Amino acid sequence: MNASVAKPHKKRMQALLDHASGDKRFKILEVHMKKHQFRQDALIEVLHKAQELFGYLEDDLLLFVSTKLKLPPSRVYGVATFYHFFQLKPQGRHACVVCMGTACYVKGADKIIDAITQKHKVRAGETTADNQLSLLTARCIGACGIAPAVVYDGTVTPRATPETALAQINQWLTP
């Protein structure tokens, strides 16, 4: 963000809007903002939609949102970085989310993380160098009755073990 802010703001904005006009996703996002009447208090809703459309929130996207909602970029950036749910970096092709709530932790979720970290050289919150796998943790997905729970690409799986987790990831990574 720091380097990019150095560019003259107006020029950058024009380039961004030119770019946006060719991308359908920006249009969808704008329709969504219109649905909220471009209200500034809908910022979080808009960022949710933006992340859903683009996968992550890059600087230009945040700037686009700030222009359309007439909010200072600092405010948009501040909100985007405050909440854990918003990703500012591209994510891997597959996402493995290990729930680290108390129930899952007591039942050995940390061992699942350790096993994946060791095998695939990726720490919690990071993406592998080849962009294939993101290993993420969740605070608690509320599936404590079936702990430990792991979410593979959006599908919650009950009673996971290091073995089942590694097997699922292996299945993803073998072409």
Place this chain on the structure above:
Amino acid sequence: MILNDLIQIKEKEMAARKPIVLRCCMAAGCMSSDSKGVKEQLEKAVADAGLQNEVEVRGVGCMKLCCEGPLVAADPQDALYVRVTAANAPSIIAALEGGRAEVAQTDPNAPFFAKQFSIVLANSGVVDPERIESYIAADGYLALHEVLNEMTPKEVVEAMVKCGLRGRGGAGFPTGLKWGTVAKSPGAKKYVICNADEGDPGAFMDRSVLESDPHSVLEGMAIAAYAVGADQGFIYVRAEYPLAIARLQIAIKQAKQMSLLGAGIFESPFSFNVDLRIGAGAFVCGEETALMSSVEGKRGTPRPRPPFPAESGLFGCPTLLNNVETFANVPTIYRKGADWFAAIGTEKSKGTKVFALAGKIKNTGLLEVPMGTPMRKIVEEMGGGAPDGGAIKAVQTGGPSGGCIPAQHLDTPVDYESLGKLGSIMGSGGMIVMDDSTNMVEIARFFMEFCMDESCGKCIPCRAGTVQMHHLLDKIANRQATARDLKKLEELCDLVRNTSLCGLGQTAPNPTLSTLRFFRNEYEALLQPDLYGSHGNGEAKPPTATT
């Protein structure tokens, strides 16, 4: 919509009921074990057997025994099938005509179910959460009708004071008092907010209520709005609960279509709209001022109180903020009367409480018991004790803001005061059971890491204090600490607790303090001898050479 329409919907729904009902759990826990596939196969098997006129397959909310999911219950056979797979469907249908299915069953009259007392969860596992007719058939929205037609807002508040309901979010503030304060606050515009940002790890009651019975929350909010004079409501839900969000969206849409939300509800001048606000993963947003800041689209940081939200809350207007479970209690209270509710529970804690039982315990899932039930009854009799014959070491309540109740105190009745005396809190209702293989220092470190990550960074005691406390706990767990570090940790706990801005910081030391109180020996066993000795005041003695 008038009362007659409501009764007609109920009668139509009852007339359409088939003699046999197969209830299939469609809450998030069972869905993750393919209960959707089970339901589809059951429907197919019913069609194959030509029983469409006799058997209804109904998707319902949580049936409480989450560890054995997917669950399917057959009425009136009184059979409860556990760990059902899609392939089991024909066998279950065949058993309806007599005989026994080749599917594992559990006793629906076992203590886990029989000792429960349901108010909030009464509809959970019975009504179809995606159909408003199903809720109306269970006497839904009758309370709202009665309140709007036969009571003044003042009477509604008085009844709430009389019933003695206390906030189920954790702190236990009297709900009637809160409603009264908001009702008295001057202002043309007021808001009602439902706090569904269930951030405590290990708690899933609110998720289950929203997934299983969303209309009870909407009805409760509407009654509250009438009492305080609000016309706009928000439900702030965590993004981690996609199913709950989807069910709420359906529920709001259906209620609007039937004019049970919107303008002129039950042909009265009262109007009420509800909008959803999706959280974005910040634990601190469970704190009321932080939550409101997040609803306004800002960073979720708390602010000092007063002014309290009841006077100046969302967008500067008087705001009523209650938890999901609190609102879910409301319709039943007005339907059955404040006196009925006040007779349940203990003198100071009325009604029931829903607990999410998880961790090292045989029966994990949801249970609702009257306030004052001894913890031993909950974990040993109903929960079935530790699995594989292990011994229960402690029960953690209140998540990162609570503490651990050791095994010797299991006879404590569960109510706000008794848990407070033991250095824990009621919290939102998460109950994590730990057996003798659990290391208490690790648990304290786990919760401190949580608080450190989730500290919003606004006030210094919490922002810096949690980091330092985590560092000290880390040092102890890694066997690098001395008695002096332990003393420093205790001092820091005291400081952070007394000087932090909001509940997060004020309660962050609780897990550490309560494990120190009951399991100090585990900490001390990890300490290293102090090479430099101590003056007794915690200061290091300089290694002066005494040649």
